[in-house]
Amino acid sequence: MDKMRQEVKEKLTYWTRICAMFTCLIMAESLRHFHSNAGADNFNSFFDGFQFGISLVFLIYALKNIVTHRNLLKDEAQLKRWYIQVHDERTAAICAKTGGIPMHTCGVLFVGAGIIAGYFNITVFITLTVCGVFLLIVCKGLYVYYSRKM
């Protein structure tokens, strides 16, 4: 049980860092918005809003994970269920077969890089974001396909 708790604490630290990172990003985006967005054209305004929205989605996702992991530490039965779910060998086999971890990581990194690149170049922002979202969709699709096959 200590091993399970330790793992949850590590995940909690990870999601707290992600949460802090996106909070900083949203604050920076908000400051930039108030300083430079006055009189911006429609496209710039749209992309500012899009970047803000994506950052907000990541922040909410991180917050949801923090709350979930905090609750796991309070309930042992739930903690055991979570541990089994995370360490299930069939899920690991599906992930290995679909290249799930590298593809998921690349997708998230592409979207993250897209958000940062958006401050400098809109074309790079669109390209990276579309690639990232496409990778994430393919990753999920392959996972669903192999879940039914295996």
Place this chain on the structure above:
Amino acid sequence: MSQEDLACAVGTTRQTITSIEVEKYTASLVLAYKIARYFGLSIEEVFDFSDVEEI
């Protein structure tokens, strides 16, 4: 005994037990050992190896 009970006892998910039952997924040696130990039998008694080709 339900699939959920067995899954919980051997530390896996119900979906994995279902997949093993319908022969969609081949259990690892460790999981096969845990399932056999849970029933108090040997691995050969729980799993069917009749279609394994001899080289």
